[in-house]
Amino acid sequence: MKIAVLGPRGTYTELAARRHFGKKDFVYYSSILEVVKAVEAGNVDAGVVPVESMREGSVGETLDALAWCDVRVTAEIVLPVVHSLLSVKGARLDNIKQVLSHPQALSQCREFLRTKLPKVELIEVSSTARAAEQVSSAGSLEVAALGPKELAEIYGLEVLVENVSGDEENLTRFFCLGREKVQRTGRDKTSIVFYTERDRPGILYEILGEFAHRQINLTKIESRPSKKVLGDYLFFVDFEGHEDDEIVKEALEGLRKKTAMLKILGSYPRRF
Amino acid sequence: MKIAVLGPRGTYTELAARRHFGKKDFVYYSSILEVVKAVEAGNVDAGVVPVESMREGSVGETLDALAWCDVRVTAEIVLPVVHSLLSVKGARLDNIKQVLSHPQALSQCREFLRTKLPKVELIEVSSTARAAEQVSSAGSLEVAALGPKELAEIYGLEVLVENVSGDEENLTRFFCLGREKVQRTGRDKTSIVFYTERDRPGILYEILGEFAHRQINLTKIESRPSKKVLGDYLFFVDFEGHEDDEIVKEALEGLRKKTAMLKILGSYPRRF
Numbered sequence: 001m002k003i004a005v006l007g008p009r010g011t012y013t014e015l016a017a018r019r020h021f022g023k024k025d026f027v028y029y030s031s032i033l034e035v036v037k038a039v040e041a042g043n044v045d046a047g048v049v050p051v052e053s054m055r056e057g058s059v060g061e062t063l064d065a066l067a068w069c070d071v072r073v074t075a076e077i078v079l080p081v082v083h084s085l086l087s088v089k090g091a092r093l094d095n096i097k098q099v100l101s102h103p104q105a106l107s108q109c110r111e112f113l114r115t116k117l118p119k120v121e122l123i124e125v126s127s128t129a130r131a132a133e134q135v136s137s138a139g140s141l142e143v144a145a146l147g148p149k150e151l152a153e154i155y156g157l158e159v160l161v162e163n164v165s166g167d168e169e170n171l172t173r174f175f176c177l178g179r180e181k182v183q184r185t186g187r188d189k190t191s192i193v194f195y196t197e198r199d200r201p202g203i204l205y206e207i208l209g210e211f212a213h214r215q216i217n218l219t220k221i222e223s224r225p226s227k228k229v230l231g232d233y234l235f236f237v238d239f240e241g242h243e244d245d246e247i248v249k250e251a252l253e254g255l256r257k258k259t260a261m262l263k264i265l266g267s268y269p270r271r272f
Numbered sequence: 273m274k275i276a277v278l279g280p281r282g283t284y285t286e287l288a289a290r291r292h293f294g295k296k297d298f299v300y301y302s303s304i305l306e307v308v309k310a311v312e313a314g315n316v317d318a319g320v321v322p323v324e325s326m327r328e329g330s331v332g333e334t335l336d337a338l339a340w341c342d343v344r345v346t347a348e349i350v351l352p353v354v355h356s357l358l359s360v361k362g363a364r365l366d367n368i369k370q371v372l373s374h375p376q377a378l379s380q381c382r383e384f385l386r387t388k389l390p391k392v393e394l395i396e397v398s399s400t401a402r403a404a405e406q407v408s409s410a411g412s413l414e415v416a417a418l419g420p421k422e423l424a425e426i427y428g429l430e431v432l433v434e435n436v437s438g439d440e441e442n443l444t445r446f447f448c449l450g451r452e453k454v455q456r457t458g459r460d461k462t463s464i465v466f467y468t469e470r471d472r473p474g475i476l477y478e479i480l481g482e483f484a485h486r487q488i489n490l491t492k493i494e495s496r497p498s499k500k501v502l503g504d505y506l507f508f509v510d511f512e513g514h515e516d517d518e519i520v521k522e523a524l525e526g527l528r529k530k531t532a533m534l535k536i537l538g539s540y541p542r543r544f
Contacts, residue, residue, distance in 0.1 A: 031379065052497065053497070054497045055332075055497070056332045056333075057330065057332035057335070057496050057497060058329065058330075060327075060328045060329035061328075063329070103398050107303070124397070124398035124402070125396070125397075125398075126375050126396035126397075126398075130396070201483070201484060201487045201488060201489040201490075202483075202484035202487070204480060204490060204493065205477065205480040205481055205483070205484035206484075208476060208477040208480060209477055211473070211474075211477070212473060212474035212477035212478075215473045215474070216473060217473040218473070218476060220495055220505065221476065221493065221494075221495050221507075222493075222494050222495055223492055223493050223494055224329050225324065225325070225326045225327070225329060233492065235493075
């Protein structure tokens, strides 16, 4: 079974995919859109993409790809994001002069950096996996990376200090993508995206009425620029229930009449 | 007049601030939160922060800072994001071997890179301004940066190719921040954030009813993780009108009864 994930090796997306699928044949792509397109084209059996994090909010690139590509959300995965300080074998904390990581990871670990490594130079790179890769190829005892401890094994590094990202928990939600519909389990969630043709007062209110009148609980709503005009939005909504449930079918029927575009991204077992 | 912006020199945030305020005394901060806190503390007279882009969606760090810091939105600024290829003096396009930029800028210029520079190595850095800074300090004829052409003057570079970011327009919206309320102009917008205590079906519907029943047009709605529990959301809403308008006052009064927290971020002249 081939699973598309975001590269390079050891990204949080790959960790989420391993958590869900176990050890599989992972195929690495350099962008979220490429992961989604690989699933759509049938080049892989499934894909995993990040969709939102508790601290950073939604991942725009994922929402856009889901709106316009022909794939189905088949599961949600929730993973805590915990960073460790990684370095080459033999390095010591008091010799570290540079720390590399993604800006968000550096920010999440700022308490640790401020108190334990106040004099180091912080270098921002594009992902935690990329940071580990660079520390590994530099081979210096003076540089370290912040990222998931699993990167140590992948890039031949050592965990110098474990879990330095502070007390605040940072859960990240990922979607598994496939091409087939998932059967209802009785405790499901459905994700949809829609677009309203005319921007008139009350249209979103009327649309949400289709859910409220049927006691369907919304778990998320987000407007996102449609990329045509600033101020013109797509709406991404998650709610409890499966697209095969009778009341969900009725609500979606009502939505279809009120929207210019409605797409069911998928129904999948609810994880939180 | 001192204006807080995101550094280093030449970020799109600084360009937006120059567009709005003209040439002022800019103070550079390394994060959005620091910009907001500088305004809150009165260390500067105003600040400018990015709030959403047509392609990438909302800037989570800005929304979070606005929700919890005591500042007012005093204006919105809309700026097109257009990248050029920048290099040291004397460089030629066919000698370029590396291109540095922010991942989003590299992605926006991919058509240009694919057709005109198919063999270059792409290097992701944390901002377009940082890319220009690195190209400048490297001083090599073989490296170039993608970013706004204004960076050329700031970092002593030349514009090798202007506007390489493709046809698709990418507008970005910025907020000006201050500490005082802005008077109504008759064509205003208001931004609020609220939080509902209990997650029950229909609560958001009831809240939007306060606007719909008064024919107040919503221009944006976004749920954002509250950072307490994944699935627990703050709602950011923009609508047409000024907080001193009678019907807006009534709607906000209604909202206050239905929400656990309601904060008016500000009313300001509408730009789009």
